[in-house]
Amino acid sequence: MNVMNSVTKPHERLADLLKDELADVNALIRDRMASDHAPRIPEVTAHLVEAGGKRLRPMLTLAAAKMCGYAGPYHIHLAATVEFIHTATLLHDDVVDESAKRRGRPTANLLWDNKSSVLVGDYLFARSFQLMTETGNLRVLRILSNAAATIAEGEVLQLTAAQDLTTTEAIYLQVVRGKTAALFSAATEVGGVIADRPEPEIKALFDYGDALGIAFQIVDDLLDYWGGDATGKNIGDDFRERKLTLPLIKAYAAANDEERAFWKRVIEKGDQRDGDLERALELLNTHGALEATRQEALSWAAKAKTAMQSLPQSEMRDLLIDLNDYVVARVN
């Protein structure tokens, strides 16, 4: 564990610096998740939106816009847009993964039903497009609608790659870019776009969000085999769901014949028995797959840092650099 845990965490410092804007974003979210006709919509949405998420993605948009000197009102709309897209994705993910818990609470698909999660997710997607349209900025609309398509494509790719041991690191990276990095990079990029900054700065903001998102997801996938103690992760979820994440892909690439037979049984056939998770963890360690995964996360975090350091120094910029360090601190 890192020394950063003993002081205020970077996302908490960001939240403090952005507290007025975040209050506006929360008010806009509450306003737009309302429905005159279908009270089920705000019920389901509130369950998720108010469950104590860190508002990481909307904070990225607010921080990027502010460090770019944006003085208009639309970073609030864009931050709410990003959170709505994220929330819609979570609702649909929990249906697809048949999840029972999210952020420590029962999922909407469990509390209500899959139907409500699907349809309320659709409503939030539509609301997000209404919100971004209100900015009147066509470039922002292109970036965010492209991100939405990339997210869905990544989710479908993840679905078809599940249980498939031929999944490569390149496919894994596409899945990660889709399911996580696309929204991170769009969130930071639009901050520069509405502030009308020069192209190299917008590019740097995109690169930061992209690399931060990838590092974030690799850490998440690593902690699924390495977490425990204070990380709040439940070890072995991906293993049980037979997801091909980076640690497993690396271990399978280095496996001998006997080990390949093991992975085929537990991942392809889904025949998992007592002791199999322990055996999997042992193989991941034997082949250095966890350590190699950790190095990959650190390498993406370094790219994010380099991108951000190319931008003019400011308090907000330095906080975004700290946030990036914090994302990998859990495995550093």
Next chain:
Amino acid sequence: MNVMNSVTKPHERLADLLKDELADVNALIRDRMASDHAPRIPEVTAHLVEAGGKRLRPMLTLAAAKMCGYAGPYHIHLAATVEFIHTATLLHDDVVDESAKRRGRPTANLLWDNKSSVLVGDYLFARSFQLMTETGNLRVLRILSNAAATIAEGEVLQLTAAQDLTTTEAIYLQVVRGKTAALFSAATEVGGVIADRPEPEIKALFDYGDALGIAFQIVDDLLDYWGGDATGKNIGDDFRERKLTLPLIKAYAAANDEERAFWKRVIEKGDQRDGDLERALELLNTHGALEATRQEALSWAAKAKTAMQSLPQSEMRDLLIDLNDYVVARVN
């Protein structure tokens, strides 16, 4: 059955008149349902898009744009947008309704799985927003993103109204506006908007689409109790799914105590036995609920006709009027 069935149907004549544009729309749809990374996406989409739907909604957009004298390229994008929104909605509907058949073929959720239907639907929603953004017309973006929100809201409302015998005709109308009329009215309205027509004409196009969509859905709901022979409908599906459609709402409003007990058992409790559908049909007839529903459909069709007749005469306008007549001809 109406004499119109013996000659070419209005939607076939529309398709003939718009065949070049429809070919462009189909090419654009094929192009945009592709995915470099996830072949599952075009597989699922093609199954539905190429299943021989009538392309009614995209034809409305093309026809409206042409009758308004639009000479640019974007009615093609808007028609493809409308079809993508419709297709995404069908994919999610079939998950929500747990349907096994659509257009006479097994549904995607049956052929693949619910997960694929949810995620491919999300992809098509995102694609539809990319397409409409390409028009660069912010008013069109507002209209279509509002329509998407109204559709999702209507679907949620339908979900919560199911099995609820206190559902009123006003709630039914909201559901119908959401699930069907919102996309019809957006489809015709955007045709006038991209052609930059005066506000009263745009309003008339909206009113036509709105009333046509409502008439279309009421006819569909009526045929669920009245179809059979040549309508292609499977009698009693809504009854079995305990949906509160207009015929049932009218019959329940006129029911005596003994009949109310019957409806409570079969709709609220879902305790349906042999002979219950026959009993339901008898009650719908006894109270004139089917005839009153038919009158309502005809009344909405008359509104659609009036709206369209307010616009300058043209071949396309007259075909849209014929289309409207055709929609209710199945029950006329």
